[in-house]
Amino acid sequence: MSLNPRRIQLMDTTLRDGEQTQGVAFTPTEKVSIAKALLQNLRVDRIEVASARVSEGEKEAVRNINQWAQQEGFGDRVEVLGFVDHTRSVDWIKSTGGQVINLLAKGSEKHCREQLGKTLEQHCADVLQTIGYAHEQGLKINIYLEDWSNGYKDSRDYVFGLIDRLKDAPLSHFMLPDTLGVMAPDEVFASFSDMCGRYPNLQFDFHPHNDYGLATANVMAAVRAGVSAVHCTINCLGERAGNASLAEVAVVLRDKMNMELAIDESHLVRISNMVENFSGKRIADNAPIVGADVFTQTAGIHADGDQKGGLYKTKLGPERFSRTRSYALGKMSGKASLKKNLEQLEVELSEEDQKKVLARIVALGDSKQTITTDDLPFIIADVLESKSYQHIKLLACSVNSGLDLQSTVSLRVEVNGDKHQATGAGNGGFDAFIDAIGTVLVKYDYTLPKLADFEIRIPKGGNTNALTECVITWDCGHELRKTRGVHVNQVFAAMLATIKLINIQLHEMANTNP
């Protein structure tokens, strides 16, 4: 079934529904940063940023977002959830400079009767009273029919009765949530076709949840049925299994349904990383579009296909999202994967040497070690016994740490053949090490890049004596680099990962300014 392309609005609710994720609370500053990135860089149509009357901290954040948005001409695109409480939510929103209220009404007879103890007539009277006041105050009003999916299933007459009484009120969007994420695509299609057919002049939004993992599929069904706006969050944040992922929804609506969106895809990954950091909720490496591994080919045969002319290329290419394809090194990697990585490093090896290096990679992969692209130069240097890659060598190091005491480190290190001694202090052993090594490296015009991520892991089910693996992601300005170190002591694992990065960068410096 083909559909005419039309413009679909995306409403992002990361800052309201997304913040209801277990254990997530954004600071006011983080909220403002996310709001700016959503509207200005990602170019979503609307954002929902808070629930009214929550807290003073929240109020501060909403005020700051509104102030910025109004300066930029985005004022009517910032929305706040409000309650059927006559003046209170409206006054709260007004006091933050807000222009839009998303009023939460009961979309199922059960919620109306059991939670409010009211009849449809009584609830509608209350809703209309709040709408009247909001309208008087000059707010734009959208309305949520909470628990609509169950309401539509169990008591359709209630849902239609409610809309019949509200359809002439000054309302912009009727927002229909699958609050508990219980619908499947065919149910979504049938019910939205019914709603859109019955009320052709109303604008319906779909607000999905992902409890069955069907949120994105349900969005497709709702759009097919005629919905013009969809709610989603960054990284699928939200209560329980979360909402719909904005990244998934955006590419699916574009690629699979030919819809027009305002989104700038090249910002999807950056904002996903930002929300990942602020929320503390890590996304899976295999999360579509934004996950760390989704543009990495693991199997040698796929790299071979790419080498021979993009045989495994799809519409979902990494360039769209400002990412690059990478080729994993491990027991599955073949000659072509190695070649692709060598190209990236601009290293040339004879066929004979490539064979040796590949054999080592496969052996390392077999022993379950993670191999990053940045490990490759060390593997090459090691296999070919080349010394040209050893710019820095940690000769000795001792760490002193105590509870409630500053940590200190003293070390001996060799850089380009010269031996140095240094000491350092800091907030923990690794920080002290960075302090000490910094005093040596400054003599070589070298400063370490900032940390972008730091992971320590031991094998699942490992004992306390297990080897720890430390993987550090470094923010090298134009690119992120990962290096790893392995040691029984986690502080030393982190030091080894750091030494590796320094080696790579000293090597590059030596080659660029000889």
Ligand SMILES: [Zn+2]
């Ligand atoms: Zn929700």
